[in-house]
Structure formats: C-alpha cells, structure tokens
Amino acid sequence: MSAQSSYSSHSTGFHKTKVTAIPGDGIGPEVMKAVQRILAAAGAEIDWEEAEAGAEVFKRGIATGAPQETLDSIARNGIVLKGPLETPVGYGEKSANVTLRKFFELYGNIRPVRELPGIKTPFSGRGIDMVIVRENVEDLYTGIEHMQTAGAAQCLKLITEPGSERILRLAAALTQAEGRKKLTCATKANIMKFTEGMMKRVFERIMPDYPDLEPSHMIIDNCAHQMVIAPEQFDVVVSTNMNGDIISDLAAGLVGGLGVAPSSNIGDHAAMFEAVHGSAPQIAGKDLANPTALLLSAIMMLRHIGDFAAAEKVEQALLVTLEEARNLTGDIAPKGTGVGTTAYTDQVIANLGRTSGFASRAYQPLTLPQWPEGVWHHPPQTREVTGVDVFIETGAEPPALAASLQTAVAGSGLTLKMIENRGVQVWPAHSGRPFLVDLFRCRFMLEAPRDNADAAIAQALAGIGAGHHWMHVEKLQRFDGRDGYTKAQGEN
C-alpha cells in the first residue's frame, strides 16, 4: 500500500485533503499564513484544520506541549504542517517536537539540500542536490539516562534491526521516487560494531532488493569531511539519529542555512512537514520572517499527498522569485532591498504559473514499506547465557577490588574474568596507565554452561551487594552461537 493511498482515505469530499496546521510559536503564525495563502492561490485542494501546540500549551500545564485535541487531529488526518515550537524553560522535561515525533513514530526525517537560485554560498554553482534521511526515533534520542555514580553519567544508544530496516527501506524508496541513484549509508560501524554496525549490516542485507540503486557505505566522520570537500558527490545519504542530526545541519549550511531548509517527518500513520528553523522570537509579529523554509516543506507535503501539479507550480513560482531577487525578505534580499513577509508572499503568488531556469525532478509517488502491527519479535534459534557484567561504584584500586569480588562470588558458579574502567581492562593489569574513575565494570563468566544462569547471577549479586554498591547489570548472552557482547580494550 502506498503512502499516498493510505492517506487519501482521510480526504474530505472528492478533492480536498484534510491537513492539521499547527502555526506554533514566534514567527510560526506569520509564515503559516503566508504558506496557506500561496497554496490557496496555486489551487491546492487542502482543508486546513488548525491545532495548537507549543509554549502556550506548556504554560497551561500540559507537560507534552500538545493537547489531546491536537493529537486526535493528527491521528485523524495523518498529515501535518507545523510551525516552530518553543519549550519554555521550567515547563516539562521534553520538547513538544520530540513528543509528536515519538508518539506518532515519525521514524524518517527527510531533509532535502539543494542549491537555490539567488542564495549565495561558497558552494554556489556546484550543483549541490542531495537528501539527508535521518532515523528519527532510536539511538541516543530514546533519552534513557542513568547516573551510574554521582560523577559518571550513562545514556543508552539503542539501534534495532527493524528500526534500521524501516529507515533504510524508506531511504531506498525515496531514492527511487525522486529518480535518484546513489544511496550512501553513513555510520560509525568501525567503532560501534553492534549498534552502528546494525545499520550497516541491514543495509548490506537489503540493498540487493534495489538493483536499480547504487549503494555504498561511508564512515560518518569521513562523510562530514567529504560534504565540505566535495558535496556534489552525494545523492541520498541515510544515517542513524545523532549522526544524522549533525550532518543534516551541516548539509543545510552548504546551501544557505537553516533559514531555507525544509523537512518532513514520516511514519506509518502520519507525516509532519516543518521548517528546520526555530521560532525566531526577536522578529516575531513584525512581518519580517522569511516563509521560504515552511513553503519548501509544504511543497514536500503536496508531493506526499500526491498533488504533484500544485507542488510543481508553487516550487517554480518560488524559484522564479528567488532567481529574479525582487521583493525578497531582508535575510536573503540583496542589500537594502528587503521587504516584509506579506510583500514577499504577494510576489510568489504573482509568479504562480511562471517557469524558472531551475529544472524540476520527475517525482514519483513515494511508496512506504508497510509493517505488520504488533511487537516485532525475532527470537534466535539458540541462546545461551555465559556470564554477567556488574557495574560497581568504588574508590578501591583494581587489585583490592578484584580480591574482594573473588571472595564475594565464591561458590556462585561465576568467576571474575576482568575488571575495566571506561572501556580499558585494568585487572588483570596491562602496562598502560589509565586514569581511573569510580565506575568499574566487572565481568564474571559462568564456570560451566547451565540452564539456571539466573540463580548463579542472583547468588553472585547478593555476595557483591554485601560489600559493594552495584547499580547496573548486563547478562552476557550468545545468540545463535555468537557473542552478544564486546571485549574491553586489552581483554583477551
């Protein structure tokens, strides 16, 4: 089932598509109004349903920043155009943007990066034209943090097989829909073989399903480097959440910055389109804001709902306006010629129907892979527990700690194999001189395979807990005969 058909069932009457419009904070309402005027003038058949989110909602005490009516409107319509949202200091721990992405599982963040006429940058004329596809819900953004000791903080980086497959298939579908060829997967798989390596392995597994594409893998730091050295080499780049966050902002900078950068957030049940910039409170309400980024986002939305004609018409009018550089807003206008949001919007409307020197792509409908409902669960054929890592807070030196742990676990069926500090084995000692903090990971192995590893672990933990603060436990598991845990630096 294509994304297009899955959303069109929400449309009202014959033509009009219902879209949830969230004007948001700061300059949001102004740029939203400008975009709605342009889309109406272009004949886009949209039935807007306005909904609230952001600063005012937080201040009314709603900790998510989005009231139930807004969530219901999104669930009903499945398509959202959104202005910037603020999270006022002191209200709620989480941003309303992240809430919307997470609640609706908008797992694909799509950021087109294309040279625009009239927007001068050091890379102008080189034909930069790429799309960054960033995984939007996993990775460090799951926000799972635990202080291990008063001075040692931990965040879990989680990457799953289905999460990787979903974003990679979305990236491949997008590459095809835009008539592109090269799909670059950028990870740090060389250092994080399990997590970042997960995305790389899934990429290698599924790319044979797309024989028309040209897949390649690049280390993320080299990717950032290449983007500055030779950005025109990239077509579609897909990455994990944190790394994708950095390179998508980098890439936006190559073509003029966040102020003209559009984006979409795509999931199985909803798609949300928004400018990358924020609420620019300093210029809010002054008819100074540039609506280009939200307009480019709305053009993405039009293509997403299948209205390719209106998308094309609005895009060409915008490109003509930028090309001719008449009546642009102050942030992008030639010196001394800046006009207001309203006058710029009028100019774009006046240019509807004209064609720019910039070619358009032959866009095709984007067909999103559909996933079964229910919990993704692929248990291994065989599994085995071989030991346990116990994280301990102590000020003791490694030899003393080791001696005390050996005594503590005696008789449990587990034996101390090694102790490490921030990834480097410190017992048995090697010849290096690591700096030690009060968080030690102590690895215990089962002396013999056994069915009730849990009992051995429980006994060991009881022994350890009698003399030490432990705060974190990881079972050492083997799945289908392969170790599901890495070794410490220096561990044999």
Place this chain on the structure above:
Amino acid sequence: MSAQSSYSSHSTGFHKTKVTAIPGDGIGPEVMKAVQRILAAAGAEIDWEEAEAGAEVFKRGIATGAPQETLDSIARNGIVLKGPLETPVGYGEKSANVTLRKFFELYGNIRPVRELPGIKTPFSGRGIDMVIVRENVEDLYTGIEHMQTAGAAQCLKLITEPGSERILRLAAALTQAEGRKKLTCATKANIMKFTEGMMKRVFERIMPDYPDLEPSHMIIDNCAHQMVIAPEQFDVVVSTNMNGDIISDLAAGLVGGLGVAPSSNIGDHAAMFEAVHGSAPQIAGKDLANPTALLLSAIMMLRHIGDFAAAEKVEQALLVTLEEARNLTGDIAPKGTGVGTTAYTDQVIANLGRTSGFASRAYQPLTLPQWPEGVWHHPPQTREVTGVDVFIETGAEPPALAASLQTAVAGSGLTLKMIENRGVQVWPAHSGRPFLVDLFRCRFMLEAPRDNADAAIAQALAGIGAGHHWMHVEKLQRFDGRDGYTKAQGEN
C-alpha cells in the same frame, strides 16, 4: 607542574629530547623520514628511538598491534611521533591507534585547523584559524556494547565528571597558551541532559577560573552548521568524543582536507603526534606522499617539548614553500608541477631560515593540569535507591506484559510504574502509536524507602526471571536528593 618540565626529565644529555618514532604502515616510513630530515636540518635537538606498531605486528599475532617494546619506549620517553597504522582485516578486534590512546590515557585530541597559503578551498581568504579539542577516551568510544535481544543492540555512552573536567581544563590551557580568547563548548546537552549535560555543567562550573577567556556553549548540530556558514567565528572548540570526531573532520575539510591536517593526542604521561590521514597504500613506496600533515604534527610536537625556535623555523619554511608553490607534491601542486616526496622535502629544507607572509602566533608553553593518582571517587553526601529498571525481551503486547509483571513482583516491595519501548511509554498507554520491538524497559518503584533495596530487587528479579528473559538491570538512584534517572517520553 607544566607539561614541558614533566617531559624534559626524559631528555638525554643537555639538549636532546628522546622521542619515540613509529613510522607505521603504507606511506608512513616515507613521510616519517622526510620529517626527520627537515627537523634535523632545522637543528631540532631530537634523539629518535624507532619503534614498531601496525599491520606487521598484528600479523605476528600481537592482538594490540603494538609490541611490549613499543609500549615501554612510549612509557619511557613520553613523546611519540607516529605514522598511520593499519589494522589488517581478520587480526584483532581493536585498532592499534585506539589501543595507544587508551593505554596511555591520551585524553585530549587536539586538531588545529588553519588556512594554509596555496591550499585553495571555497573558504580561502576568510582567515579560518581554530583548534578543535576532542575528548579522546570516554563517550561511545569506551566500546561497551551488549546485544539486548537478537535484534536490539546497545552501546553505552559514558561521560564522567573528571573526564569532562580534564578535557575542558586542557582546552582552556591551550586557549591561553596560543593567545586565543574564545572557547566554545559544543554538546547535545538539550537532549542528553545527564551525559552531554555533564560536560556543559562542568564547563559552566570551571570557566570562572579563566577570567581572561570568553566561554560560550553551542548545541553540536548548530555548531556543525555554523562551521560551514561562518567558520571564522571559531577560536577553540571543545567537544565530547563522538561529536568531536565528526566536527574535527568537518573542520579539516574547510582548509583543505585530512591530507594537510595535523593532530596531537595528549595525556598526563605521554603525548603522541600524528597526521590525521591514513596509510594511503595505493601510493606507498612511490615517493609520492605528501609529508605536510606529519610535518605540521611535528611542529606541534616541537612546541610541546618547548623548542619554540625550531618549531617557528620549520613552520615558516613550510609556509614559504606553500606560498611560492614550487616543488610541491602532486596532491597540492598547481596542475602538472607536482614533484616527489624527496624533492618537496629538499625544498622545505632549502627554505629554512626564510619568513613567510603568514604571521605566527606567540605561543606559550602549555601547562597541563595535574591530577592526583588513584581512583577518582566523589561519593555523594546522601544516596537512596528508589526502584529499578528491568529490560525484558518479549513478543507480548504491553497490557499482557504488565499484568504478568505485576503478578511476578507481588510481595517484593516493588510496584510496576510504567513500561516503555525505545524511550516511549507504552503502559499505561497514551494515544500515540509507537512501533514496538521486542525490548521493553519496565520501571518498578519501591513502595516505601528501605535500606535493603537489594533484597527487594533480588526478589523481584527472581519473580520476573521465572516467566521472562531479562538481560539488563539499572538501579534507580538518587544522589544528594536528585533523581539520577530520566523519565520516558510520556511518563509522569
């Protein structure tokens, strides 16, 4: 105690400083030889002690890629100039570079990024001149990964208070030593309040100790964006390990790429200087390699050991050579004028004593903060355990899982508070539609404060383990009255 004096105790005789030279793999030996010739011609008083590391060492079966004699030489001399090292596929899990950094706790990776004469880039003429200081041993690079289920991978991101303080004080000392003012700390503290927030908080705590500096904080994605939009605004930028990895490669790209990028890796007991590029095996042994990056690294080394005169002389000769663009290696020469490594080296030597149009900084000795030996341990005044997070593998839907867990922990003193999947609360349910994978985090809270939380946890785990696969446990701790754990998206 300054770094300079701490190392000078290793020097031999009156003048000569003993330096461990690791030529390394591929083009390493050629560029090392070139640099040694230039330093000798400049009168730098160095007594080289050659040592082995890299591909050949791995192939002899030494899993670290560095034999004991090399480690001993580094421990003895404290100063290393190193060529690129390869990790041959199939030998050892860890790279020899990472091993050296970790074993000697080289916690500060310093990457100067300065526009060079004759190296044309889109940013030429804008006067880019910054230093990226990257934390080099913590964060995701501790390499602690555990498969939670067969389809869900986890890596621990660890950031400690002393680790942050060490790198931040190094960055501040470097800013002062180079006569700079602005120090920008780049983190993702807005999303990872504990880990990335740790570096931000320590930055805010210690910066009053440096009233001559101008400190500021920037979100890392915005930093990547600003580096492309307005790189000349940056002076010294300090960041956590993974983020620093990406922005340092990005920044190198702004001034000509990794091929001319030097670096140092600094610790309490050793400092290692190396080019950022790799072993370029395609051109190895052909007298084609450009020694500039290693030469720039050697200039950093000369300043580090206090030989400012030789550093200045070599740097000016190099700058004159680049300025005049005669006898450059093929990678940077004007079309058709490239020469070999040897001829380029001869040209630099011929230019020793000349002065370029490029000003030199007034470098001062770098004074590294000294840290006490022993385990860093700052226990809190008060501590409390309030509950436990248990990570469970299951294909069950959240309501069924919740019911079974409630039964499993009955009588333990712990109560199920919520269940989340990849950071989003799924029980009690909210109105979103998250995609579920087979890894659930289940949060249990103690019904009443108690001293022996361990006993309650043990009883609960036994109950849970009877019906479920658990693989990971995190105690919920409060330190000095503050929660040491974050809430899930949607959790109250």
